[in-house]
Amino acid sequence: MRAKTFQGGVHLHYHKEATASKPIVDMPEPKQVILPVQQHIGAPAEVCVQVGDEVKIGDVVAKAKGFVSASVHASIAGKVTAVGPMPHPGGRNVMAVTIENDGSGATSFAAGKELDALSGDELKQLMQDIGLVGMGGAGFPTHVKYYPPEGKKIETVILNGAECEPYLTCDHRLMVEEPEKVILGLQAMMKAAGTDDGYIGIEVNKPDAIEILTKAAASDPRIKIVPLEVKYPQGEEKMLIHAITGKVVPAGGLPVDVGIVVNNIATAVTLAEAILEGKPLISRIVTVTGAVKNPQNLRVRLGTSVSELVDYCEGFTGTPGRIVLGGPMTGPAQYRLDLPVIKTTSGVLVQDRGQIKLLESSPCVRCARCVDVCPYNLMPCLIGCAIEAGDLAQAESLGIMDCRECGSCTFVCPASRPIVQTIKYAKAKIAAQKRKNS
Amino acid sequence: MLDTQVVVSPAPHIKDVITTEKAMKMVMLALLPATLFSVIAFGFKALGLIVCSMVFAVATEYTIQKALKKPVTVYDGSAALTGLLLALTVTPELPWWMIAVGAVVSIGLGKHIFGGLGYNMFNPALIGRAFLLASWPVAMTTWSWPSKALGWAGNQVDAVSGATALNLEKMGMLKTLNLEIPYANLLWGNISGSLGETSAVLLLIGGLYLIVTKVIDWRIPVSFLGTVFVLSLVFQKDPIFQVLAGGIFLGAFFMATDWVTSPVTKKGRIYFGIGCGVITMLIRIFGGYPEGVCYSILIMNAVTPLLDRLTVPKRFGEVKAHA
Incomplete structure (x- = not known):
């Protein structure tokens, strides 16, 4: 079968070999989360807990507020010692x-069940109860x-096993080591969606x-x-949908507009574990890689400090110059290590x-490499110049709001222009303006 | 805790190896065979013109940037490349001080008056050439033949020693003298002409190198050359002669493909190449000049913003019925 793909995109050095064949290692429970x-x-x-409360693994410590929100569960058993603002990977x-x-390792998991024993609605409730997020x-x-909006129906569920970000191998290892859970998770999602059509898209650099x-x-x-062809951003939701089904999600629209839901491999495995073991989202696989002595895929309790992960991988080789949570194309760089692993920390x-080479940005030379690689067929160079000139209206008419911030334009720019960075900045500004006007 | 300072920058945290500087150097490398050939064919006067043009181009950029208290960017190689390109478009007989003036005009009027690299509307080297042609038309069209070129035409060529192949064709002298210029001479550069335009093969090698390494897009040279070929057939000219003679290879691969002054859209680049081809042929057939590559590219440079606007690619998932 020929590998499917999308138009545009970039071929990156993947650097996955450091961890791709290393089995997932259970990191011991941390002293504190x-x-x-x-x-x-x-x-x-x-x-919903107070300082001094005793909690078991799986107890809800913070309850979802409203529909678009997710509960947080205790990932270790013990005493609540503080409730207050703490450093977060988001920067604030x-x-x-x-x-x-x-x-003690005491748990308060619900009883495990068979998938057949659960209805679609019960599965949706389960997703909500265990604090499941992408x-x-x-x-x-x-x-x-x-819960598709009125008039829309889910016809297809796609699991995203592309893992197109360089260095990361956490999804790869899950697919290799827990294939039954991946399949069960997808079956549960298909049941929740009420559809019989399921896909798993995987880049061909993961033949195993x-x-x-x-x-x-x-x-x-x-x-x-x-x-799927090995190309970045193959795992970007709309590109993945296009590659697998040929469907085009309308600009500004959601996958559900074409009857599709996309979920990540780890999300499916977590759902499967919730069904089988009653276990909520309390841990995840994190690929610790790059300039560390022993790069590994670790199963980590949420809330564990990133510095403990680095220590567990025997520390840095040489002097660290940049620390990124996630992949190098989209992950945020951090200035401290005492940050908790959260539900979205993939690496x-x-x-x-x-x-690290700090390159000075120079004027756009209109080479159009960014135009060639933009998966959304935008003209990033012109958008970037419009933003620099302060012309947000022009940036908007050039389709800036369609940008999904994959960073391909910035990767290829010979003038080292911070294109995607200015686009992120301008998008936030435009959105803020719209909120103000409405 | 981290006991060392780390870089906190927004993603992406990896970068392709290509830089503007590297691309400029690759273009110069691609021009190296044709440049060396011109020195072999025309001797040290050719080398003198090339060096003079490059030195003055770089010096002009340095002086302007110093004077305007802007960062000096001569190391990016773009000024040197402009100087080289300008030298390749002139006759080996041009006095050195004229090419120096041309280089100053290229960088001053062609580039920095617009704000420097990236902001210029027109190809700087061609601005310099156009300026020289308008200022010293006789000096700019006094041609000479490479020292060993005379073999195939014998004594007849003495009578036409001051003309390029296109001159001869334009004046109808190829017919009156019953002269035929072998394609091989056009291919290898064994003819009179400007420094860098004579050897089609060496220019093609350089051009293909740039296409393969993705420094330039194939669309402009292919549509440019294709248009010239087709129009030659339409106007009953020898299409192979029309493509090989004159500056089309230099223009199509190295001038029209200039990043800054050509369209950013793929479709736009095709229209751009076609436009260059059409105007070149109009000038060659109906115009006063025997050659029209320089002006055709300059005119299309002016059309570039319009082409970009007319060929905006359809966005992924673009919704037509936007209320």
């Missing part, structure tokens, strides 16, 4: 619950996707994952495994100081 109430897109959860301090581990990086509350999942899905003819990438 810090659980921010905001680990998702939407309203922050509301803290965020309200968080700190728990001191009592070492674990690929966006962090959108999963259950929301399964394609083979293992094809075998695992053999008994369920509704599920199709689709090999810790350490770049050595020697690797």
Whole structure:
């Protein structure tokens, strides 16, 4: 079968070999976790415990506020020692619950069930109860996707196994090591959506994952495994949908507009574990890689400090120059290590100081490489120049709001212009203006 | 805790290896075979013109940037490249001080008056050439033949020693003298002409190198050359002669493809190449000059913003019925 793909995009050096064949290692429970109430897109959860409370693993410590929100559960058992603003990977301090581990490992999981015993509605409720969010990086509350707006129907569920960000291998390892859970999670999602059409898209640089999942899905003819070309941003939601189904999500629209829901591999596995073991979202796989002595894929309790992950991987090689949570194309760089792993932390990438070249930006030379690679067929160079000239209206008419911030334009720019960065800035500004005017 | 300072910058945190500076150097490398050939064919006077043009181009950029207290960017190689390109478009007989003036005009009027690299509307080297042609038309069209070129035409060529192949064709002298210029001479550059335009093969090698390495897009040279070929057929000219003679290879691969002054859209680049081809042929057939590559590209440079506006690509998922 020929690998499917989309138009544009860039070929990157993937650097996945450091961790791609390393089995997931369970990191020991940390002595303390810090659980921010905001680990998702939407309203922050509301803290429902007090300092001094004893909690078991799986207890809700912050309750979802409203529909587009997600609850936060205790990831270790112990005593709540603090409730207050703490450093957060997003850059600002965020309200968080700190728990001191009592070492008991006591859990308060619900009883495990069979998928057949659960109805579609019960599955949607389960997603909400376990605080499930998109674990690929966006962090959108999963259950929301399964309540399509009136007049729309979900016809297809796609699992995103592209993992097109360089360095990351957490989804790859899950597909190889937990194929049954991946399939069960997808089956549950299809049941919640009320559809018989499921796909798993995987880039062909993970042939083992394609083979293992094809075998695992053999008994369920509704599920199709689709090999995808190795190209960034293959895992971007709209590109993935286009590559697999040929459907085009309208600009400014959502996948559900074409009857599709996309979820991440880790999200599916977490849902499967919730069904089988009653376990809410309390841990995730994190790829710790780059300039660390022993790069690994770790199963980490949410709220564990990033510095403990680095220590567990035997520390830095040389002097760290940049620390990124997530992949190098979209992950935010951090200035401190005492940050908690949250639901969307797919990786810790350490770049050595020697690797970092700070390039001075120069004027646009109109080489149009960015135009060639933009998967959305935008003209990033002209948008960037319009923003620089302060002409946000022009940027908007050039389609700036269609930009999904994949960063391909900035990667290829020979003038080292911060194109996607200015676009992010201008998009926020335009959105703020619109809110003000409405 | 982190006991060292780290870089906190917004994503992406990795970068392609290409830079403006590197691309400029690659273009110069692509021009190297044709440049060396011109020195071999025309001797040290050619080398003198090239060096003079490059030195004055770089010096002009340096002086202007110093005077305007702007950052000095001569190291990006773009001024040197402009100087080289300008030298390749002139006759080996041009006095050195004229090319110096041309280089100053290229960089001063062609580039920095608009704000420097990236802001210029027109190809700076061609601005310089156009200026020289308007100022010293006789000096700019006094041609000479490479020292060993005479073999194929014997004594007849003495009578036409001051003419390029296109001159001869334009004046109808190829017919009256019953002279035929072998394609091989046009291909290898064994003819009279400007420094860099004579050897089509060496220019093609450089051009292909730039296409393969994705420094330039194939669309402009292909549509440019294709248009010239087709129009030659339409006007009953020898299409192979029309494509090989004159400055089309230099223009199509190295001038029309200039990043700054050509369209950013793929469709726009095709229209741009076609426009260059059409205007070149109109000038060659109906105009007063034997050659029209320089002006055709300059005119299309002016049309570039319009082409960009008319060929905006359809956005992914663009909704037509936007209320």
